Amino acid sequence: MTAETLPPPSTSIGPAAWLRRNLFSSIGSSVATVVILALVAYLAVTVGGWAIGEARWAVVTSNLRLFLIGQYPVEQAWRLWLELALLSVLAGVSGGVYGQTTRTLAVSLSAMQLLLAVLMVASPLGPIIIGGLLANALAVWGAYALGRAFAVPRTPLLIAWVLSIPVSFALIGGIGFGPLPTVQSSVWGGLLLTMLLAVVGILLAFPLGVLLALGRRSSLPAARVLSTAYIELVRGVPLITLLFMADIMLPLLLPGEWRIDRVARAMGGITLFSAAYVAENVRGGLQAIPSGQYEAAHALGLNGFQTNLFIVLPQALRSVIPANVGLFISLLKDTTLVTIVGLLEILGIGRAILAQPESLGANLEVYVFVAGVFFVLCYAMSQASYRLERAMGVGSR
Amino acid sequence: MTADNLPPVEAESTEPMIVCRDVHKWFGQLHVLRGINLEVQPREVVVIFGASGSGKSTFIRTINRLEEHQRGEIVVDGIELTDDIRNIAAIRSEIGMVFQSFNLFPHLTVMQNVMLAPMRVRKWSRDQAEHVGMELLTRVGIPEQAHKHPAQLSGGQQQRVAIARALAMQPKIMLFDEPTSALDPEMISEVLDVMRELAESGMTMLCVTHEMGFARAVANRMVFFDNGEIVEEGPPSQIFEAPQHQRTKQFLAQILH
Numbered sequence A: 001m002t003a004e005t006l007p008p009p010s011t012s013i014g015p016a017a018w019l020r021r022n023l024f025s026s027i028g029s030s031v032a033t034v035v036i037l038a039l040v041a042y043l044a045v046t047v048g049g050w051a052i053g054e055a056r057w058a059v060v061t062s063n064l065r066l067f068l069i070g071q072y073p074v075e076q077a078w079r080l081w082l083e084l085a086l087l088s089v090l091a092g093v094s095g096g097v098y099g100q101t102t103r104t105l106a107v108s109l110s111a112m113q114l115l116l117a118v119l120m121v122a123s124p125l126g127p128i129i130i131g132g133l134l135a136n137a138l139a140v141w142g143a144y145a146l147g148r149a150f151a152v153p154r155t156p157l158l159i160a161w162v163l164s165i166p167v168s169f170a171l172i173g174g175i176g177f178g179p180l181p182t183v184q185s186s187v188w189g190g191l192l193l194t195m196l197l198a199v200v201g202i203l204l205a206f207p208l209g210v211l212l213a214l215g216r217r218s219s220l221p222a223a224r225v226l227s228t229a230y231i232e233l234v235r236g237v238p239l240i241t242l243l244f245m246a247d248i249m250l251p252l253l254l255p256g257e258w259r260i261d262r263v264a265r266a267m268g269g270i271t272l273f274s275a276a277y278v279a280e281n282v283r284g285g286l287q288a289i290p291s292g293q294y295e296a297a298h299a300l301g302l303n304g305f306q307t308n309l310f311i312v313l314p315q316a317l318r319s320v321i322p323a324n325v326g327l328f329i330s331l332l333k334d335t336t337l338v339t340i341v342g343l344l345e346i347l348g349i350g351r352a353i354l355a356q357p358e359s360l361g362a363n364l365e366v367y368v369f370v371a372g373v374f375f376v377l378c379y380a381m382s383q384a385s386y387r388l389e390r391a392m393g394v395g396s397r
Numbered sequence B: 001m002t003a004d005n006l007p008p009v010e011a012e013s014t015e016p017m018i019v020c021r022d023v024h025k026w027f028g029q030l031h032v033l034r035g036i037n038l039e040v041q042p043r044e045v046v047v048i049f050g051a052s053g054s055g056k057s058t059f060i061r062t063i064n065r066l067e068e069h070q071r072g073e074i075v076v077d078g079i080e081l082t083d084d085i086r087n088i089a090a091i092r093s094e095i096g097m098v099f100q101s102f103n104l105f106p107h108l109t110v111m112q113n114v115m116l117a118p119m120r121v122r123k124w125s126r127d128q129a130e131h132v133g134m135e136l137l138t139r140v141g142i143p144e145q146a147h148k149h150p151a152q153l154s155g156g157q158q159q160r161v162a163i164a165r166a167l168a169m170q171p172k173i174m175l176f177d178e179p180t181s182a183l184d185p186e187m188i189s190e191v192l193d194v195m196r197e198l199a200e201s202g203m204t205m206l207c208v209t210h211e212m213g214f215a216r217a218v219a220n221r222m223v224f225f226d227n228g229e230i231v232e233e234g235p236p237s238q239i240f241e242a243p244q245h246q247r248t249k250q251f252l253a254q255i256l257h
Helices: A014-022 A027-054 A064-069 A074-098 A100-119 A126-149 A154-173 A190-216 A221-235 A239-253 A262-287 A291-299 A304-319 A321-341 A346-354 A363-392 B056-063 B085-094 B110-120 B126-139 B155-167 B185-200 B212-218 B236-241 B246-256
Strands: B018-027 B030-040 B045-050 B071-076 B095-098 B173-177 B204-208 B221-226 B229-234
Touching: A064 A074, A064 A190, A064 A346, A064 A363, A074 A100, A074 A126, A074 A154, A100 A126, A100 A363, A154 A190, A190 A221, A190 A262, A190 A304, A190 A321, A190 A346, A221 A262, A239 A262, A239 A321, A262 A304, A262 A321, A291 A304, A291 B095, A304 A321, A304 B110, A321 A346, A321 A363, A346 A363, B018 B056, B030 B056, B030 B229, B045 B056, B045 B212, B056 B071, B056 B173, B056 B204, B085 B095, B095 B155, B110 B126, B110 B155, B126 B155, B155 B173, B155 B185, B185 B204, B185 B212, B212 B236, B212 B246, B221 B236, B221 B246, B229 B236, B229 B246, B236 B246
Parallel strands: B045 B204, B045 B221, B095 B173, B173 B204
Antiparallel strands: B018 B030, B018 B071, B221 B229
């Protein structure tokens, strides 16, 4: 018996074979291939021709600052750069120290900054913004190298992340004196506001949703009933309704001297809305955990809290990463709804710009630009999700 | 195989390790345990056998309160099992359990599986837990797998990790619930060898198993369950050579061919 390894026949490999097998395997598939290719070519030529030839991108490039930060005072804009640099360095160092999942965060952050830099090429502000973005993207990797090279202690790093939240708000909103005068939230706008709403919404909705999911499966009747009622109520109303309620009804219900910031109300509305959906996703993950896992944990003497924290949640949350990232992508896009309560996030800024007489007829350019920004952000999130799944999938099967 | 890490066993103690008096349990209307009386002495190895559905698994699961008994009394190492959550926690930390389906934690490595409970329940340092964990993995014969995930191991290796994980809590009693039933035939002996070594080291063991070779060689006593009751018990020689009860004879005839 000979068992020598033979190369595959030449008709089954190579580009010609690939074309034949995948695109021209039958008359039907050949026709489909030709028709679809023609359609794609037609679209590419017309859209590309419009984008390069007819489109008047000046409406975007001359209003770029509005798109990015809204009415945020230009002499305070350095604070936003500092904020971005802070996040870049933190993400980079963490990526270097923890690797895997956090490295994904660092990669996404630098990739997003690079992509935004590409979008800025034609702007008169371009050199400053592109330079800043490139410097930040480099900062991510510099910090990453530092995190890799040195034994950065983990606890201080964690504390730095927690501290970064109040520091970020102090940088963006100001502390009212010294180098950081207050910048009212009414002038926050554009991409800045979009990102703030999305990041705060995700960071708050996720833990709240996990708690609601655990509450819904709790053996305590009060926790179960309250969680279930909350989830069903919130899922039964559209986000717009919640935003209106947060914006109009909350001030009516609260005593007159209580004034909650308008942006904070929108953040609250988005968070409360998304938490209910996170809870249902997580509940699905919890239900997939076999009872043997609980039994093994209990038999080892772990209490209910420890069982959830160390055994159940890590497995349940991993299995619902795709669903939750999908939810967060729609959360990001749903931030555009805050326009109706008078906040100007990036789409609202776009509409405000279109209302000016000098941008007459530039609707398409503005909307294509806004769509492009959203696409970059959402695509980065879904790529991060795939990487996260792979990083956390070690040994799961 | 070292004996450094054996749990403390009070050999001189004459108090029984487990006392069950008139234990009853119902699943809804179904009466699955009908007055079980059993005492297990320190260092004793008791094999429980019987047809599926006879209540033997349910019975050993009542001993660490994975199932609640509704009547009667269970006392483990002097502590009575009641609804008091502190008693349940105290008893669970004295009892190790090995399951038919292993129930390893798939998101943790082998070593993390073994270290988790000592660190979180016993509050050991990481170093101590890792040291003891490695000793135990060596004892069950798989130190080289410490940093793999359970899914990368064979069934027999997974069950040995499960035994090491239970031993890491330094229990006084080990419960085995059909530990070899989910294994391919060629992997059964590697698990039984570990159990035999454990029995020889003086561990108090309660095993639900149909491995009659293991029972004959290792058990001090065998208990036959049928329809929620203990029908017959005695040393293996008596059970195999001169079973008293008709149902015991029938069952043994079926499984011994």
